[in-house]
Amino acid sequence: MIEREQLEMDVIFVGAGPANLAAALHLKYEIKEHNELVSKGIRSGNVIDDLEIGIIEKGPAVGAHILSGAVMDPIAIRELMPDFLEQGCPVDSVVTDDAFWFLTEDSRIKAPITPPPLVNKGKYIISLSKMCEWLAEKCEEAEINIFPEFPGSELLYDDEDRVIGVRTGDKGIDKDGKPKANFEPGVDLLAKVTVLGEGSRGSLAKQAMKRLGLDENAEPQVFSLGVKELWEVPAGNIEEGMVIHTLGFPSDAKTYGGGWIYGMKGNIVSIGYVTGLDYIDPMIDPHAEFQKFKTHPAVEEVLKGGKMIKYGAKTINAGGYHTMPQIYADGLLLVGDCASFLNGQRIKGIHTAMKSGMLAAETIVSAFDHQDFSSYTLKHFHEKFESSWIYDELHAVRNFHAAFQKGRWSALLNSGFQFLSGGAGWGFLDKLHHEAGHKRYKKLSEFDYHGDDLAQRYPDLKFDKQLTFDKPTSVFFAAVAHDEDQPSHLHILDTDICATRCAEEFGNPCQRFCPAAVYEMEHSEKTGRREIKVNFSNCVHCKTCDIADPYQIINWVTPEGGGGPNYKGM
């Protein structure tokens, strides 16, 4: 039995992303305002003592594990901090122009009008990693404790299944699970309220949903994978402030996908491609889709003469309103992407994540005022959400992604109908049902594939290391680092399935959907068959494998604190 230190806090936030950083800061502001109003007799209630607030973060520093496109709608940051620009918020550029391209194999059709959801003029192109670093500084100025290199490994519950805090991961365990000389047991952080803002497919959120049944009444979540690079290009290739979104090539019409190209300061280009993780062809490789996207003549033109400087990949909760789990439980709140607050139609989640955090903060103030941390009080978070602008925004696009499971053309017609009907699908259906992505793969035998050779799907794709890169090269540009002498954080529950059923039925799609070459099938002398090999130290923490494995036998858990990609500046 390991002896663990216990630390008592009032509120603990898991994950230093935009939702939790905004939440913690807003909590500080709201308590101050609450106490002033109560002291002056303007508001009834009790003065709240100074709270002990902590944010734990698995990365080596705030921002290191943060990846997004990103164009930010400033609506939430303006509410949080009306003078955010004067206070030094590191926005990169103001969007000066928008374009929407439909790409065929070798040509580009520029839409005469940018679809309204993709109009971004006047909004901000940012590095979300830099923005989170800056928000963390603001939190520290407000005396909020931030603990980098502290992953949350499990939620702590009392006898009645109320969440009472979080256990952080142990440090210094070797690859065989034995303590090393530097062993440090994780700490039990006890809190009256625990807020999960872990991002897409949060590992504690996944545990909580299973144990507390938080997603029982929701549609199955669907995800996309965004693969991104930063490029430095010659002056004149693209204007600073230019925002381009694309549809079409290289995705086929049955697969949800689209690209982005943003012109940033200093001739830096943010370029990426999103592939829906509900594709049916198991031979699809989202990293290869992105590499192919760059070979389109119109896209290549933007990158011509430039060089890639950074790489990363991250999943996105694409399901929207109908896939939202219950966002509260006793002692627990869920904010941001792990609670599905992203607007898939606008491909934007920073403003909704921040606002969800701010509403959570207001709920926490009420909980401390009434000294009640049960779901009776915390359910006000849901009520606040329903009367906020996030609800209006998400409810109006509630069927957006579901429509794409019927294919691109039908979805575009359906989207037009949803625009006119206030979000209802064909036939004024309030809720279009959809399937979880991992259930949608068709077997290899239903295609003309033999074995798992990627060239069958991408016959012309070459990795020239100038414009296109293989996965090991990409991983190098994600600056990934994990101590190799630790247990793998990728738990495969039954490797026999990998060698038998999965190989035969789907050709081991983990080799393709992982954007970091973590999974390989290798011949084993011992068994005489191909066995799965897991290069866990390559992992960029995108969570795709946890989501997209057809048998749901891959469980992503937090590795030792500090390990993972370094997305500083992304």
Ligand code: SF4
């Ligand atoms: Fe993403 Fe899983 Fe690959 Fe890690 S192992 S990079 S989480 S798909």
